[in-house]
Amino acid sequence: MSDSNKPHFVFPKWTNKIVKVILIGAVLLPIYVVLLLYYGANARTLNVGYEPVQPVPFSHALHAGTLGINCEYCHTDVARAAFAALPPTQTCMNCHTAIAPKSRKLQLVRDSYGTGNPKLAGMPIPWKKVNALPDYVYFNHAAHVNAGISCLVCHGHVNEMTRVYQARPLNMAWCLACHRNPAPYLRPRNEVTNLSWTPKNKTRLARDLGLSVAKLPKNLGKYLMARYHIPGKKILTDCETCHR
Template structure:
């Protein structure tokens, strides 16, 4: 006779009893922890269709982040560069390289390179790059040392509590807005105090009310 319930379900009454005995705290805590983005997303490093290296381009060659992510400081999305941006250089640099075959194919056919998304908030959460960059939050604060990554990985949880930790006390994470893409910059070495920056016309007040991020 076919089993209607898999054999492991025999353990459920025992598990429930154990959970009851251990207090109602353990199970919700475990569920909350294992399903929170801190557990599921940090370290996510998908394989990309091309061996494009930030360590080489943004690190060694020192190309500014906004050369490629050129909408970051004026729009919500930071944008992934079109093939044309790569071809600006690779029409002449390494123009025969095997590693760039897919870039040339994309240029010839007009079909976009299928880059795999790394960071992704759920639709019900609203995020805007330009507001953060204008206030002087650096890329490195939310994305880590991208200029040292061969392949991009997610460094921060992007969870609600992570957003709120900064929104409640943004001061330690602020820098002069012109320094937002400077990966090695830090406030302590620079002796920077955002409260005393004469270039700031107002001190940032990030939203902590629900509709600020759930619109």
């Protein structure tokens, strides 16, 4: 026991505090990082709110909102094709040959139509795509629209947007939430483009469904699932339904 007189190294008293801090940190820090990542890398945070500046300041709030032009007037193919086409310049000029014919905002439209800069005649207007899906997703507009899924479900209140922005996350988890249980999102096919539709208007609902008000189904979603032959969860959540 010759060593007993040698002084042992003793941690100073304040190190007790550090141990406590490290231990608490080791527990709290991962929780903090996970919470931060969940909130920050969330599709709702990353995807929603993308609002690119368009080459022509077209306002959906004016055209679809104030003037009440139906979505399908311009996006004609939405119920027939997989892709909801942007309209050709001709569609703009249906009205704009007469209305605002000299507006500076419409210069690019006139260029494309052939009544402006002759060098740009016939060239497309370089619109920017707002709601984009990855290229391995084969989304079909016609399939959704004909099944009674409104534009509103994926695009939000476009009729109130001066400049269109992405209103929904459009990530896979978001798609699947509806694919697992589509019934609450359904409405009569001919009300798909009516962004202010409400199931509370019974007379209109009866007209849309071709039924009498007394015979309206109690559970509209379930009724439309059967009427539009919407497949069950098993098919709707199959990989091949959206990916090939």
